[in-house]
Amino acid sequence: MSKIKLSKISKTYKAGLFKKKVRALTDLSLSVDAGTVYGLIGPNGAGKSTTIRLLLNLSRPDRGTVRIDALPVHESLGAIGYLPENPYLYDHLTLKELLFFAGRATGLATSDIRQLMEHLTATVGLDHVRGKSLRTFSKGMRQRAGLCFALLHDPSLVILDEPMSGLDPLGRKMVCDLILSLKKQGKTIFFCSHILSDIERLCDRIAVLHQGQMVREFTPDEITELRQGKMDLETEFIDVVERNEVHA
Amino acid sequence: MIGRIWALALVTFKEGLRDRSLYGIFLFALFVLGLNVLVAGFFMRDLGKVTVDMNLSALSFAGLLLVFFIGINLMAKDIDKKTIHLVLSKPFSRGEYIWGKFTGLVMFVGATQLVLLVFSSATVAVVRWMYPNFFAGFSWGIFITAVFFVFLQHVLLCAIVVFFSSLTSSSFISLIFSLASYIVGITLEEVVFYLRTPTANEEVAGAEFLQRSLEVVTWLVPNFAAFDFKLEAAHGLALEFSHLGVTFGYACLYIMLLLILASVIFSRREFN
Numbered sequence: 001m002s003k004i005k006l007s008k009i010s011k012t013y014k015a016g017l018f019k020k021k022v023r024a025l026t027d028l029s030l031s032v033d034a035g036t037v038y039g040l041i042g043p044n045g046a047g048k049s050t051t052i053r054l055l056l057n058l059s060r061p062d063r064g065t066v067r068i069d070a071l072p073v074h075e076s077l078g079a080i081g082y083l084p085e086n087p088y089l090y091d092h093l094t095l096k097e098l099l100f101f102a103g104r105a106t107g108l109a110t111s112d113i114r115q116l117m118e119h120l121t122a123t124v125g126l127d128h129v130r131g132k133s134l135r136t137f138s139k140g141m142r143q144r145a146g147l148c149f150a151l152l153h154d155p156s157l158v159i160l161d162e163p164m165s166g167l168d169p170l171g172r173k174m175v176c177d178l179i180l181s182l183k184k185q186g187k188t189i190f191f192c193s194h195i196l197s198d199i200e201r202l203c204d205r206i207a208v209l210h211q212g213q214m215v216r217e218f219t220p221d222e223i224t225e226l227r228q229g230k231m232d233l234e235t236e237f238i239d240v241v242e243r244n245e246v247h248a
Numbered sequence: 249m250i251g252r253i254w255a256l257a258l259v260t261f262k263e264g265l266r267d268r269s270l271y272g273i274f275l276f277a278l279f280v281l282g283l284n285v286l287v288a289g290f291f292m293r294d295l296g297k298v299t300v301d302m303n304l305s306a307l308s309f310a311g312l313l314l315v316f317f318i319g320i321n322l323m324a325k326d327i328d329k330k331t332i333h334l335v336l337s338k339p340f341s342r343g344e345y346i347w348g349k350f351t352g353l354v355m356f357v358g359a360t361q362l363v364l365l366v367f368s369s370a371t372v373a374v375v376r377w378m379y380p381n382f383f384a385g386f387s388w389g390i391f392i393t394a395v396f397f398v399f400l401q402h403v404l405l406c407a408i409v410v411f412f413s414s415l416t417s418s419s420f421i422s423l424i425f426s427l428a429s430y431i432v433g434i435t436l437e438e439v440v441f442y443l444r445t446p447t448a449n450e451e452v453a454g455a456e457f458l459q460r461s462l463e464v465v466t467w468l469v470p471n472f473a474a475f476d477f478k479l480e481a482a483h484g485l486a487l488e489f490s491h492l493g494v495t496f497g498y499a500c501l502y503i504m505l506l507l508i509l510a511s512v513i514f515s516r517r518e519f520n
Contacts, residue, residue, distance in 0.1 A: 013520060056337050058519040074341075082337035088329040090259055092266035097259070104255035105338040133266075149334065159337075 003157055003188040004032040004055065009064035011050055011212075024050040025212040028064070032205070034156075037179065037189040039203035041196065043241055047212040048192040049085075052161055055190065056082055068157060078106060081155035085162040087146030091135040095126060095145050098134060099152055106153035113152070120148045124174060139166035147178065157188045164195050176202060196233045200226050206233070208240050216240045252340055253348040260322050260352020261359070267318045270360070277310035277364050281371045288375045295382040297482040299375045303368045304394055304478045307361065311402040312430070314360055315353075316423060319409050322356070323349045324419030332519060343511040346410060350507055353406040361399050368395070385484030393492065394481035400499045401475035405430060407506040408470075414510040414517070433472035436465060470502045 011025040025047045032038040042048050053059040054066050057073040068076040089098060096117065103113030121127040124144040129137070137145060143166050150158060163179075164172045179189060179202050193199055199206060206223060208216040216236075218226070225231045264270070284302045291298045326332045326349075335345065372391065376383045405426065412425040442448055443459040452458065474495050480487055 053333075053519065056333070058333060058336060060518060077337065077339040080337060082334070084330070084333055087334060088331045089334070090263055090331065092263045093259065097262065101255050101259045102338065105252050105335075105340060107251060107339075146334070150337075153338075 003034040003036070003069060004030070004038075004190060005065075005067045005070075006030045006051070006054070007065045007067075009051075009054065009061045009066065011047075011054065011059065011061050023212055025054075025061075028209075028212065028214055030207060030214060030217075032188060032190060034188050035183070035186045036205055037183050037191060037203045039199040039206045040190070040192045040209055041194070041199055041206065041237060042209035045211075046209040048209055049161065050212075051209070052082075052159055052190075052192065055159060056080065076157075078153070079156045081150035081153065081158045083143075083146045083150040083158075083160045083163055085165050087142055087149070089134045089142060089145060089149070092133060094131050094133055095121065095137075095148070096130045098145065099148055102149045102152045108153060116152050116154070117148070120151060123178065124148060140168060140171045143167055144171065144174075147175070151182075155187070157190065158182060159190045161192050162194065163191070164193060164198055172198070196237060200233045208237060210241050210244050213244075215244045249341075249344060252338075252344050253351060256335070256340070256345065256348025257351035257355060260349055261355040264318050264322050264352070264356035265359070267321070269317050270314070273310055273313045273317070274360075274364075276313070277306050278367060280306040280309075281367050284371050285374055285378075288379065295375070295379050296384075296386055299372055300386065300391060300482040301478050303372055304391075304398060304481060307364055307368055307395060308398045308401070310364055311357060311361055311398060312405070314357055315402055315405045315409060316427060319353050319357065319406055320413070320419055320423050320426065322353055323410055323413040324416075324422040327413065327417050327519070328419050330519075336519070342515040342517070346414060346507060346511045346514055349413075350406060350410045353410070354403050357402045357406060358399065361395070361402070365392075365395055387484050390477070390481050390484060390487060393487055394477035397475040397477050397492075397495065400496065401472055404470055404472070404475075404499050404503055407503040407510075411506045411510045414514040429469055430472060432465065433469045435473075436462060436469060437471050437473040440466065470498075474498065 007029050009025050009028040010023075013022045013024055014020065015022045028047070028051065040048050040051065050059065054061055055068065055073060057077065066073050069079060090101075093101070099117045099120075100113055103110075103116070108116070117130070118127070121130055124147055126141065126144050126148065129141070134142065134145060143163070147163070150160075160179075163175050167175060176198065179191070182189060191199070191203065200223075204220070204223065206218040207214055222231060226233050281303065284299055284306075288295055288299055326335065332345075336342075340348070376386065408429050409422060409426045412422040413419075416422055416425075440459060440462050443452065443455050443462065448455045477487065479485070
């Protein structure tokens with residue numbers, strides 16, 4: 001069964017002083033099966049963040065439908081955990097308070113919040129700073145705190161927008177391990193990143209978005225070839241983007 | 249639903265209390281209250297009235313600073329800095345977000361006003377103890393009622409802040425519109441009253457047209473002057489329950505309308 005189903009989505013924005021229309025997505029259709037790690041890649045302005053905002057009901061499509069677990073998005077937000085590229089957290093709160101907020105917002109009991117918080121903060125290496133104010137956190141620590149915020153209520157769908165952004169190599173390894181562990185637990189992960197090596201290593205499905213359109217979706221066999229080194233994702237990516245740039 | 253609103257209200261409240269600007273506003277209010285004790289003796293005749301008036305003005309002004317400098321940021325910055333993306337990724341409805349933020353703002357303003365009220369009451373008690381002859385008509389009941397209506401005025405202002413923040417992504421624009429609403433709301437009654445006098449027709453060109461236009465504005469902008477009971481508190485004049493009830497109902501109605509409108513607008517809004 002599809003966890004995420006986007007059918008013929010089109011979206012335009014009005015940007016600037018004169019409200020000029022900007023087309024962000026054109027007839028985008030994609031389907032992500034439950035338990036899959038789905039990687040969406042594309043150049044800046046390709047429409048990745050717009051796609052994520054549609055999945056979170058922060059934005060609505062002009063045309064087409066977005067379904068999560070066959071339900072409209074606003075009915076399935078409880079099943080989603082989201083980490084933005086730059087998580088702007090509540091600066092004056094401590095990590096513990098932030099996670100209690102996440103737990104209460106998703107209807108968890110206090111004892112469960114405490115237990116999950118201890119486990120998660122230990123996993124991401126923030127257990128020693130639970131009582132510290134988030135304003136004292138470095139960028140990498142904020143990213144990890146954002147991960148805890150996204151995962152606390154044990155969501156079945158995890159949406160990650162550039163999860164490695166701002167992380168040192170150890171932090172990146174930790175996030176990679178976490179994604180693999182979530183995959184083992186059967187979670188669906190929708191994942192945008194510019195770090196192609198991470199995409200290649202972690203994803204079961206990879207799609208390339210360019211100028212609001214899906215220009216390439218790699219088959220499972222192609223992904224196996226990518227991992228075996230028979231194909232290079234960066235070369236394929238540049239090639240498909242350049243080819244479609246000409247036709248655009 | 250209540251759990252989610254409460255969770256957001258608690259976060260908003262804590263964020264407000266930990267804002268460093270709060271200390272500055274508190275120090276300013278305490279300075280004015282302390283100054284009241286020091287300079288009270290300079291007012292030979294209306295010492296009691298001046299003390300009560302100065303205390304209520306200090307509470308009112310400190311409350312305004314709290315709403316405009318901290319309150320605005322508690323909601324508008326959520327949108328400005330995109331923290332709202334994280335919050336709305338949890339199962340919050342847009343209406344719950346509006347009510348949660350408003351409740352948190354009211355808790356913040358209420359808690360800070362309560363602390364200031366303690367200091368203010370202490371100031372009044374000290375001055376009253378020093379100059380008991382000048383407080384013959386003073387009543388704690390009327391004083392506390394006047395403070396409650398100052399608080400109610402700030403709650404209404406919080407609803408205005410939430411309303412404008414639901415319209416725009418910029419905290420600066422929210423500030424400008426909220427401030428303008430307050431200035432219009434606090435002065436409108438006096439201006440309309442003046443325009444109704446015969447002298448206004450002689451002094452102001454087009455006074456009748458202006459009066460009619462402003463009467464339309466009175467339906468749009470809340471009359472903040474209606475919450476001002478400084479005069480009654482300073483002179484120890486009895487307050488009519490019907491008057492207080494109507495003022496309270498007026499505030500509640502306005503707040504409900506603003507929050508319902510804000511919820512509707514916010515539900516239709518997209519975040520990019």
